[in-house]
Amino acid sequence: MAKLRLHRKREKILDRKAGIKPGTLLVPTESYKPRFFLMSFSETLFEETELQNYKELMLRVKAHPEARHWIDIRGYGDQTMLEQLVADFGLHPLQMEDVINDYQRPKVEEFGTNRLFIITRMLRWSPEFKSLIDVQLSLFTGDNYVLSLQSDYGDCLDPLRERIRVGKGVIRSRPTMYMAYAMLDVVLDYYFPVMAEIGLYMEELEQKVLRKPSKNTLTEILNLKSELVKLRRIAWPERDLMNEMLRMDEDVIPDSLKVYFRDAYDHAVQLIDLIENHREMSSSLVELYMSMVSNRMNEIMKVLTIISSIFIPLSFIVGIYGMNFSREDPETGKVFRYSMPELYEPYSYPILLGLMGTLILFQIYFFYRKGWFRSF
Template identity: 60%
Template sequence: MVKPRILQQNKISTKVGQKPGFLFRPENAFDTRLFLISFDEFELVEKEYESYDELFAYMQQRPHQRHWLDVRGYGNLEILENIARDFNIHPLQLEDVISDYQRPKVEEESGSLFMISRMVTFTPKKLIDDDQLSIFTGPNYVLTFQSDYEDCLNPLRLRIRGGKGIIRKRPVVYMAYAIMDVVLDHYFPVLAEMSDYLDELEDCLFKQPKKEILSRILSVKREIVKLRRIIWPERDKISELLRSSPEVIPDDLKIYFRDTYDHSVQIIDLVENYKEMSGSLVELYLSNINNRMNEIMKVLTIISSIFIPLSFIVGIYGMNFSRENPDGSINYLNMPELYQPYGYITLLFLMGALILGQIYFFYRKGWFK
């Protein structure tokens, strides 16, 4: 679901002047749904719970398993507050979760991590829609919070269900890495769609540059700048994770985070390239418009150059000086050609020859190419 950007402004204005840790129900918030995946190397249980108390009791009864509690929708503040109480989430952290517009970051406390990532999609309206994903780690659990029901984490869920890879054998911090890695990998198809769209705009510019094309270019340029603002703190977040102590992230797992860091650098490179490409498209549009204007001016110049001498000639012959003087004598200096029997035809041939001569001259100069 694409959220209008005005909603983000409303969320910010709602918090102005409130005390730290103030919780509010976001406008148009979805009802809170609870999804739990509990697993170890040999067993997997996946279920959506209607009752939070039942879910928490199940997790307490199975401390030997690893649990992924996925909370979707912020419509029920009571459930969110209960989760914060039972999992020792600070009110300020829960406020960051619900506010849903935080930049990517990581906080470490007592061996646990609180991370924020942003999931992005390229909408049919050619806009970047980004949703916040908040991640908490604990001794045997990972909590994720998101405001929407849809996300990009289904490939990870399929890997857990199928027992593929090492995710069901590793500690929970590896699952936190896997979640973050899937979110980051989803940037690549978004960038591929954006690249195709930029190519489409470039083709349109070569065919026929219009103001509508310029508007679309400036719009996608704004989206690229937005994506750039998202991915840079994402890289900084992963860099900070790599500097964490071995108690938080074991040394044998840091190689996976380094791989994710490499992905973030690749994404930044692509975003920077697309930013330059969008700027080049604006310059190409302006260049095409200037070339088109130059072509128009060239045509008008040719037409003017042809008709200015003709206008000069007909202007001279349009002067009404009398051939006869008042006393009846002839003034031979006033338009003697007016009484020539073939004067009119001769003048037309002269003007035609002048036109052909000018056209030949312009052709030799390459004005018609």
């Protein structure tokens, strides 16, 4: 599955036509059909509905100019709708091109008067495939609306929707820039459960390495390291995004709201620290794997050394008595007194076997006293 997602991302990159006019909207062929959701609210008003088409959506928005609106569009599979969005909301075609080519790094751009274009990335961890799944979330802020666009139908913003429904907190009475902050805050909050799941997975890998290291385990560790590199490439721009919003002018983000963005910036810094710790731990897992494999090889060599040490003196004895030195000269009948006279003794064979057996027992006892068998 992870390979399939990577293949699709490569297909998206290959589908981009080189040399075309900047801002040209090319909708990927696998894009989902768009779904339109609208939440309109104020201190006294709340309406939430899913609309059938873009025209109904705009009619609902225009029907309540006094309210604040969260315009939530999921799916890019309608180029005409995207072009209409550019026209109705005064967006730049280059911005919509970044939305469609949805593997952009997190960033924020100011356009128009007190309007922002924000890209962030929503993350979740796939326990089945042991990989990160990230989806781009694009936000456009206006005087009385926040427009969000994403390629998938599912996201991590349901807690925020529930807060708006039940009227918890001050989100209904705050300006739309606060709602943009709330979305970014929820996205960042979901990074921490992802890090917790990665931490549990790393503990699982550690147990595998300690119990029985294998090449599959090493492959899993290396895949995890690549996922952490990917996570790091996402988290650092998220921190830069928050930092840039903190430096914006008072007329764009009031000082009363910057305290919230500062809190989100702190969360991004904590996230980066966690990522760096996990990267160090993944490197330690590789070192642990190599150490365990080396120890395992040492144990194998130890067994082979003991076996060789036992058979070397036996081979020496057998080699001596395997030499064909005759005791008697076959031509003259002369007897050679130093030509292994024990070969012709009636009990020489069992005596030799007993000597070899005694030597084996002695060696085993000697190795035991030296502690060679204690680690088995």
